[in-house]
Amino acid sequence: MQGVDADPLxxxxxxxxxxxxxxDDPAVIEVGxxxxxTTTWRELQDEADKVSQLLIELGVQKGESVAMQLPNWxxxxxxxxxxxxxxxxxxxxxxxxxPRETTMTLAxxxxxVVFLPNLFRRRRPAIELLEVIDEARAQKRRLSLxxxxxxxxxxxxxxxxxxxxxxxxxxxxxxxxASEWNWRYYDIALAAVTPDRERIMQLSPSADDIxxxxxxSGTTGNPRVxxxxxxxxxxxxxxxxxxxx
Numbered sequence: 001m002q003g004v005d006a007d008p009l010x011x012x013x014x015x016x017x018x019x020x021x022x023x024d025d026p027a028v029i030e031v032g033x034x035x036x037x038t039t040t041w042r043e044l045q046d047e048a049d050k051v052s053q054l055l056i057e058l059g060v061q062k063g064e065s066v067a068m069q070l071p072n073w074x075x076x077x078x079x080x081x082x083x084x085x086x087x088x089x090x091x092x093x094x095x096x097x098x099p100r101e102t103t104m105t106l107a108x109x110x111x112x113v114v115f116l117p118n119l120f121r122r123r124r125p126a127i128e129l130l131e132v133i134d135e136a137r138a139q140k141r142r143l144s145l146x147x148x149x150x151x152x153x154x155x156x157x158x159x160x161x162x163x164x165x166x167x168x169x170x171x172x173x174x175x176x177x178a179s180e181w182n183w184r185y186y187d188i189a190l191a192a193v194t195p196d197r198e199r200i201m202q203l204s205p206s207a208d209d210i211x212x213x214x215x216x217s218g219t220t221g222n223p224r225v226x227x228x229x230x231x232x233x234x235x236x237x238x239x240x241x242x243x244x245x
Contacts, residue, residue: 008207012085016201019045030074039074044081049195051082052203057193058113058147062087062203065213067111069093069102071120075151075186079115084211086203091213095120099128099135105215106132107141114145115186118167119153126150126167151186 018025023042030037039047060066066083068090070076076092083090091109093102106114116125129148136143150167167183205211 010205010207011211012081013204015041015048015081016045016085028074028077030072037074039077044074044078047075047078047190048081048085049197049200050190050193051079052086052200053193053195054149054189055083055086055088055113056196056199056203060086060088060113062205063089063210065089065091065109065111067091067093067106067109067114069095069097069114069116069125070151071095071117073117073151073156075115075156080212084205086200087205087209089210089213091215093215095123095125099131100139101215102129103132103135103139103141103143106143106145107136107139108215109213110144112144113147113149115149115151117151117153145181147182147184149184149186149189155187 015027018027019041024040026038027041027044028039030039055066060083066079066088068076068079068083070079070092080090080092089109091105091111093105093114097105114129116129118124118126126148132143148167167185
């Protein structure tokens with residue numbers, strides 16, 4: 001067919017190409033705050049590469065799920081891209097999910113890494129994560145979780161922000177399993193890595209690789225899962241996210 005690219009689209013490859021051909025064009029526009037926040041293709045790719053390098057250093061392998069319980073923040077896009085461009089599987093968890101649904105998603109996806117905020121809409125997801133431990137026991141499910149990466153909502157976009165407060169909630173000391181997890185702040189973790197872009201590009205997925213696991217809300221029963229191959233992702237275009245505090 002005329003005008004149709006016969007080659008399957010690998011979205012992460014296309015984003016990298018746009019970061020080189022149109023580096024200063026808008027890729028993500030986050031609205032809902034005092035004013036819109038725009039992320040360019042180059043900024044998006046640079047952050048995604050840091051996420052990829054962090055995941056590689058945490059031992060994430062091709063086909064492995066990486067969980068993210070995040071609002072529609074620009075970081076969600078970068079974390080998703082950083083996950084799928086090394087062949088791992090992005091596994092989003094709805095921010096409104098409670099311990100039951102979150103436990104089921106983490107257990108069924110076997111995610112070892114989860115990204116989540118310390119505060120969102122008067123909720124404290126990092127602290128709520130501790131409830132998953134008891135819920136997993138109640139459901140008789142095994143968690144594979146090892147690494148918790150916390151996004152500080154109060155310092156988003158401030159690369160110079162500093163905090164003497166550990167990302168491990170105080171309640172974690174009372175839970176043996178939680179204290180064995182590795183907790184780190186997102187911004188500090190990314191600042192500590194140097195992306196090996198050659199290695200990252202070597203891990204690029206094919207069009208047939210699974211790139212995403214989506215779980216239903218489970219309104220009338222247990223959440224069901226749907227896997228998405230890379231080829232089904234759409235063509236990249238500026239993405240507008242809306243969020244509220």
